[in-house]
Amino acid sequence: MRKYVKIYLPFTLNALKRQMAYKGAFYLFILVSLFSSFISYYLWKAIYTSSDQATLGGLTQEEMVVYVFMVYVTSSIVMSSISNYVSEDVVKGTVAMNLIKPIDYRMSLIAMAAGNMIYRFLVPSVAIWIGLEIYKVTALGLRPVTAVEVLLYLLSSIMSFLIYVLFDFCFGMVAFFTTYIFGMMLAEEALLGFLTGQLIPISFFPSAVQRVFDFLPFSSMVYTPIMIYLGKYTGRTAGFMLFRQAAWVVILYVAGGLIWKRVTKRLVVLGG
Amino acid sequence: MIEVKHISKDFVTPKKYPGLKGAVKGLFSNEKIVKTAVDDISFEIQKGEIVGYIGSNGAGKSTTIKMMTGILSPTRGECLVDGIDPNKRRKENAQNIGVVFGQRTQLWWDLPLSESFTVLKEIYNVSDSTYAERMEFLNRVLEMQDFFDRPVRTLSLGQRMRADLGAALLHNPKVLYLDEPTIGLDLIVKDNIREAIKEINERYQTTVVLTTHDIGDIEELCNRIIVIDEGKKIYDGSLAALKETYGTKRRVSMEIRQPEKVAKLHLASLLNVREEECSVNYEKESNTLSVTFDKHKIQVPQLLTAVMSVMDIKDVQIQETELSQIVKEIYSHGIMEG
Ligand SMILES: Nc1ncnc2c1ncn2[C@@H]1O[C@H](COP(=O)(O)OP(=O)(O)OP(=O)(O)O)[C@@H](O)[C@H]1O
Numbered sequence: 207m208r209k210y211v212k213i214y215l216p217f218t219l220n221a222l223k224r225q226m227a228y229k230g231a232f233y234l235f236i237l238v239s240l241f242s243s244f245i246s247y248y249l250w251k252a253i254y255t256s257s258d259q260a261t262l263g264g265l266t267q268e269e270m271v272v273y274v275f276m277v278y279v280t281s282s283i284v285m286s287s288i289s290n291y292v293s294e295d296v297v298k299g300t301v302a303m304n305l306i307k308p309i310d311y312r313m314s315l316i317a318m319a320a321g322n323m324i325y326r327f328l329v330p331s332v333a334i335w336i337g338l339e340i341y342k343v344t345a346l347g348l349r350p351v352t353a354v355e356v357l358l359y360l361l362s363s364i365m366s367f368l369i370y371v372l373f374d375f376c377f378g379m380v381a382f383f384t385t386y387i388f389g390m391m392l393a394e395e396a397l398l399g400f401l402t403g404q405l406i407p408i409s410f411f412p413s414a415v416q417r418v419f420d421f422l423p424f425s426s427m428v429y430t431p432i433m434i435y436l437g438k439y440t441g442r443t444a445g446f447m448l449f450r451q452a453a454w455v456v457i458l459y460v461a462g463g464l465i466w467k468r469v470t471k472r473l474v475v476l477g478g
Numbered sequence: 479m480i481e482v483k484h485i486s487k488d489f490v491t492p493k494k495y496p497g498l499k500g501a502v503k504g505l506f507s508n509e510k511i512v513k514t515a516v517d518d519i520s521f522e523i524q525k526g527e528i529v530g531y532i533g534s535n536g537a538g539k540s541t542t543i544k545m546m547t548g549i550l551s552p553t554r555g556e557c558l559v560d561g562i563d564p565n566k567r568r569k570e571n572a573q574n575i576g577v578v579f580g581q582r583t584q585l586w587w588d589l590p591l592s593e594s595f596t597v598l599k600e601i602y603n604v605s606d607s608t609y610a611e612r613m614e615f616l617n618r619v620l621e622m623q624d625f626f627d628r629p630v631r632t633l634s635l636g637q638r639m640r641a642d643l644g645a646a647l648l649h650n651p652k653v654l655y656l657d658e659p660t661i662g663l664d665l666i667v668k669d670n671i672r673e674a675i676k677e678i679n680e681r682y683q684t685t686v687v688l689t690t691h692d693i694g695d696i697e698e699l700c701n702r703i704i705v706i707d708e709g710k711k712i713y714d715g716s717l718a719a720l721k722e723t724y725g726t727k728r729r730v731s732m733e734i735r736q737p738e739k740v741a742k743l744h745l746a747s748l749l750n751v752r753e754e755e756c757s758v759n760y761e762k763e764s765n766t767l768s769v770t771f772d773k774h775k776i777q778v779p780q781l782l783t784a785v786m787s788v789m790d791i792k793d794v795q796i797q798e799t800e801l802s803q804i805v806k807e808i809y810s811h812g813i814m815e816g
């Protein structure tokens with residue numbers, strides 16, 4: 207374990223340093239994604255005002271506000287893409303440079319993603335989160351979040367991160383066969399927006415669809431931690447949800463390992 | 479140290495048709511083109527050898543190197559590096575080898591060079607004391623201290639290449655693969671790099687496999703060369719033997735006074751050899767007659783006497799075949815098939 211930390215920690219630190227080196231692009235990214243949070247905030251506001259029911263999909267208007275901004279906080283932590291690293295490595299042939307070293311390619315990618323995650327968490331997310339919490343208690347009149355909820359939320363988010371990264375690794379493997387996955391990455395993002403609950407809470411879908419989602423890893427990526435944060439999952443339900451997340455981590459880890467084994471057999475390193 | 483046994487690599491690419499119509503056709507057709515980049519190559523390399531792996535563009539050099547380093551799996555055959563199959567036990571093999579691909583870098587582009595070395599130290603599990611000792615040695619032979627704290631992306635090509643070589647050597651690998659390590663370098667940096675490779679080889683008995691298009695690299699470094707062409711091995715042996723076998727051609731160029739007499743010159747019969755054993759070529763503009771022949775068959779004075787019996791000569795130049803000449807001929811399929 208210590209050896210692992212020693213080998214892969216530098217990758218995490220490097221990702222952090224790189225983020226700092228390209229601050230400008232990063233602030234732009236924050237701005238754009240916050241902007242879309244505000245759009246969906248106003249959209250939901252309009253929907254709730256025009257509806258004669260107080261709760262939609264099990265959420266009150268106030269909870270929906272929290273939901274919308276927690277989507278922002280959660281996805282900026284969780285969705286630290288590695289398929290773009292993979293495609294870059296494939297196209298430029300730099301994947302070879304990872305393969306000539308005695309390291310695990312996937313672990314090095316996850317370590318880098320963790321660096322990005324830490325940076326995003328520290329720079330915008332914590333501040334927005336605290337701001338949201340203050341707004342929630344003072345303006346929306348909801349109860350403050352409990353320490354247990356925060357802890358469970360963080361635990362769940364870390365699992366979400368692992369699920370997302372491991373899934374994205376499997377997805378990134380496509381790059382080895384098409385050598386061009388930019389378009390597919392856009393499609394992935396759009397699809398995940400729906401399936402993870404980023405755009406619409408999963409509870410809004412018809413129950414049949416929801417049952418299908420139960421068998422997919424996506425709702426575990428964003429929806430689950432937010433539900434925990436909102437106090438919708440408590441006690442045994444929360445335990446079960448965390449267990450389900452852990453199961454997805456294991457499944458995707460094994461699947462990614464198998465895919466990687468097959469890919470390296472057929473791997474074509476470009477250039478030279 | 480390295481055993482390559484009947485290794486082959488096929489690249490399969492979908493067939494492409496020209497034009498827009500072709501692109502549409504390509505979508506529906508399933509035709510594949512198989513390109514055998516490396517075709518049944520075998521060789522063995524002993525510990526401490528420096529082997530030049532040469533061949534023309536697209537001959538399959540890089541492909542072979544990639545298979546030996548474990549980043550490309552062979553279609554057929556196998557290879558063992560220090561008893562390890564790099565394809566099955568990639569990570570273990572990686573601990574034993576150092577690789578420099580001249581065209582790209584293994585350093586972290588955005589980070590200062592020093593950080594790349596720190597990361598590599600952890601990856602290869604190099605102890606602090608060994609690290610200090612290695613760095614001292616590498617800094618001496620590669621002179622990296624001037625740019626050690628600069629981000630890699632700001633280094634010049636020559637600096638980056640030295641840094642890459644240093645990075646490949648930090649963990650004292652048993653085998654060093656160099657794919658065009660001197661590409662695009664000036665003469666002085668080239669010299670430095672060659673010296674460094676030599677010194678490392680002598681000091682640590684590091685086995686070196688090197689591909690290059692620079693004949694100087696080969697003459698300075700390699701005691702053995704392997705030549706491949708279109709994926710097939712066509713020569714494997716010492717440099718001296720190659721020169722001995724194929725470098726026996728000599729060429730004499732003479733500036734002559736009476737061009738009209740060239741037609742009357744029947745050199746082969748004058749010298750008592752067959753036509754193909756001395757090829758004559760006359761160039762009108764420079765008024766030069768050049769004769770290419772085997773130096774074991776014909777002596778220069780003999781040739782000159784024969785020519786002077788027909789016409790007068792103003793000036794004479796004698797050229798030995800150089801290695802570059804030999805290599806050029808091998809590449810253009812001149813020597814091996816004849
Ligand atoms: N990924 C690939 N797909 C299809 N063909 C490939 C691929 N990689 C290499 N080739 C082909 O295999 C052959 C050998 O390529 P290789 O890169 O080994 O040549 P090389 O000897 O290193 O040449 P150079 O001196 O130009 O670097 C070439 O004809 C090349 O076009």
Ligand SMILES: [Mg+2]
Pocket residue numbers: 478539540541657
């Ligand atoms: Mg090459």
